[in-house]
Structures are given as C-alpha cells and as structure tokens.
Amino acid sequence: MTMTVNAADLYQRVSHVVPAIEWATMVEDVEAIMRLKVERNAVILAHNYMTPEIFHAVADITGDSLALAREAIDVEAEVIVLAGVHFMAETAKLLNPDKTVLIPDLASGCSLAESITAADVRALRAANPGVPVVTYVNTSAAVKAESDICCTSGNAVEIIESLGVPKVIMIPDRFLAANIARKTGVEVITHPGACEVHERFTPADIADIREKWAGVTVLAHPECPPNVVDAADYAGSTAQMVSYVANQHPKRVALITECSMSDNVAQQFPSTEFVRPCNLCPHMKRNTLASIRHALETMTNEVTVPADVADRARTSVERMLAVKVGK
Missing domain, CATH: 3.40.50.10800 (NadA-like)
Known part of the structure; x- marks a missing residue:
C-alpha cells in the first residue's frame, strides 16, 4: 500500500x-x-x-x-x-x-478501579467518622461519588496538604497511599488495592537494572511499593517523569512504569538513552x-454515568481540579 x-x-x-x-x-x-x-x-x-x-x-x-x-x-x-x-x-x-x-x-478496566466499591467507601466512612475521603482517580464514578475529593499520582501531595487535617482516608492504592503519607506526614487509612503493573516491580529489579546499565537514572511511579520507590532516584507521575527528563537531561534513564511510556517519551529526548523494563497493562x-x-x-461503546452518581462524582473531581498544583 x-x-x-x-x-x-x-x-x-x-x-x-x-x-x-x-x-x-x-x-x-x-x-x-x-x-x-x-x-x-x-x-x-x-x-x-x-x-x-x-x-x-x-x-x-x-x-x-x-x-x-x-x-x-x-x-x-x-x-x-x-x-x-x-x-x-x-x-x-x-x-x-x-x-x-x-x-x-x-x-x-483497571485493577485499582475493580478493587473497591461504593459500599467499601461507605464502610470506611462509618469506621472513621469525620475523616475526609481522598480517592484516586483510578476508580469508578460510583466510588468517586462517595468521596470528598479526588487525586492523581501527580497531585496527591497537594491534595492531601490542601485539606489541612492530620488524618485522611486515601483509597484504593495502598502503595500510593504509603508513599504519599511519607511525603506529607499525614496519617493515612487506606484500602488493599494495587496496580497490577506497578506492584510487580521489586528492589531486585532496580538492582539488576543498575548492574546492567552503568550510570542509569531510575524513575519510579508512586504506585510502586515503597521499597521500590526507595531504590529509585526519583518517584513521580508519568508527567513528572517527563519533566524530570526534560529538566535534568540524564544520559541514561529507566522508567519504572508501563512499557509504552518509554517508547512514547523517547522521541522527545533523542540525547537520552531509555532502558526499557517492561510490565504491560493488559487493559x-x-x-x-x-x-x-x-x-x-x-459510534458504539458509549460511556454514560447515571445522573445521581454523576453529580456527586463530578463534585469530587472538580474539587481536585480547583487545587493549585506546583510545577
């Protein structure tokens, strides 16, 4: 052709x-x-x-x-x-x-979204009265509707700090919650959810990359377990990883996240060599x-949200978007 x-x-x-x-x-x-x-x-x-x-x-x-x-x-x-x-x-x-x-x-779908239901959120609220619920955007609209505010891996610190409280319920990713708790000092109650891509990475994977690729800079997603984040040089959302490469210009870098991320970013930074550890997201x-x-x-596969759920879920998302996020 x-x-x-x-x-x-x-x-x-x-x-x-x-x-x-x-x-x-x-x-x-x-x-x-x-x-x-x-x-x-x-x-x-x-x-x-x-x-x-x-x-x-x-x-x-x-x-x-x-x-x-x-x-x-x-x-x-x-x-x-x-x-x-x-x-x-x-x-x-x-x-x-x-x-x-x-x-x-x-x-x-998404392993995180499937790990928690609206009923789970209501149970967490009942067990922790008065504690605000911060919900990762990797959740269904029904779960967002039961929440006070949403967050992403890129703005979670700012969202938590904006609440000005000593304790939050942060769901559903237990690893993201643990990593954010260490950054903010806020007590975090969480839920046993995890990303099936990021939870598979281990400190041994990082050690192996460093052994095989001299001088490599390792950037990990905060959905990774805390010991993986500790083994990395930097942890941040996918957008924050891109910003790091753009600002720091590492000669060689490994992005500890989903496979396609490196392929998509590499074109922007031809002077940086990308090591490609690969965990695929089947979804x-x-x-x-x-x-x-x-x-x-x-015009098929249309996504709709019931009006009563949408109104409440939209409020949680809009509250997130109203929080100023630093560069």
Whole structure:
C-alpha cells in the first residue's frame, strides 16, 4: 500500500519504534481514523500508556490522568474517544456531560478501579467518622461519588496538604497511599488495592537494572511499593517523569512504569538513552487502531454515568481540579 503524504508525515513521529513494514499494516486504519475524526467532529484523548501509533499518530490530546482530566474540560468536539481505560472515559463524561464519550474497548478496566466499591467507601466512612475521603482517580464514578475529593499520582501531595487535617482516608492504592503519607506526614487509612503493573516491580529489579546499565537514572511511579520507590532516584507521575527528563537531561534513564511510556517519551529526548523494563497493562493494550476506528465508525461503546452518581462524582473531581498544583 502506498502511504499518503499525511500518513508519511505521521510515520516520522513513530519511526523510532515502529518498523516501516509494520507501519504499512497500520496506514489504512490511521487514515480512516483521521477522516472519521473530521466527519464525527471527534477528538481522541490518549493516556501516556498507549502504544506509539495511537499516542503519536492519531491522538489529539495526550498526557497522564490529571492532564487528560484538565484538558477534557476545554474540548470543543462533539465526540470524545478516550484511548485509555474505563474510569478515564467516565471522568471525561463527568466533565463533559453533554458530549458523547466513547471508549475503544468496553473491557478496558483497571485493577485499582475493580478493587473497591461504593459500599467499601461507605464502610470506611462509618469506621472513621469525620475523616475526609481522598480517592484516586483510578476508580469508578460510583466510588468517586462517595468521596470528598479526588487525586492523581501527580497531585496527591497537594491534595492531601490542601485539606489541612492530620488524618485522611486515601483509597484504593495502598502503595500510593504509603508513599504519599511519607511525603506529607499525614496519617493515612487506606484500602488493599494495587496496580497490577506497578506492584510487580521489586528492589531486585532496580538492582539488576543498575548492574546492567552503568550510570542509569531510575524513575519510579508512586504506585510502586515503597521499597521500590526507595531504590529509585526519583518517584513521580508519568508527567513528572517527563519533566524530570526534560529538566535534568540524564544520559541514561529507566522508567519504572508501563512499557509504552518509554517508547512514547523517547522521541522527545533523542540525547537520552531509555532502558526499557517492561510490565504491560493488559487493559491499556486493549486500545488499538482497529478498535478506535470501529468505535468511530459505529459510534458504539458509549460511556454514560447515571445522573445521581454523576453529580456527586463530578463534585469530587472538580474539587481536585480547583487545587493549585506546583510545577
């Protein structure tokens, strides 16, 4: 198949990780998606864990969960396709109730979101009266609706500190809660949830990377266990990892997070060598060019939130977005 000029231009964005012979199998879907975005007045929001052909070639807005939540507010398109997981699509719908929000694959879940229910939150409140509930955005709208305020891995410290209280309920990620508690000094009551990608990393993995790659700088996601964070040189959200590389210019770096993150960031920093430890998120990888194309062609896999849940969940998200986050 002969690539159009547009497709050829797009290929330059992913040529560092996608072989030309593989790109040739993607061109038809890429061109169809670009056409459908115009026909449907649609925009694609893509999380940092998307594969490069989605992240660099067809996405209009990219970033971590906080960036996508903020950008979703200003989307003017009539249709939003959320290339990520279900809770992200729900958040986009909360912030854009009058728009159509599609997800490429309805089975794109999240181990954290599935680890806790609205009933669990009510039980935690009953056991800890008066203690505010801070809920990670990696949760369902129903759980957000039972919360006081949301947070992401990128703004959790500021959110906790903004409350000015000695104790909080922070759910559902027990590792993120433990890491944030150490940074803030606030007592944290949590829930036994964990990210199936980040919980698998160990200090031994970090030691192995350092042994094999001299001078490597190790950046860990705060969903990793505390002993992994301690073994790293820096811990932060995916957006904070990008900022670290941009500001510190390490010669060699390992991002302790989902596989596709390194592929997507490497293009921005050609002078930095990226070591690629790889734990895949099976839910994120359900997003493909074919599934995005199908969602736009058929306008299926729409994500909706019941009005009574949406109103309360939206309040928790909006409270989060109102908190100023430092650079």
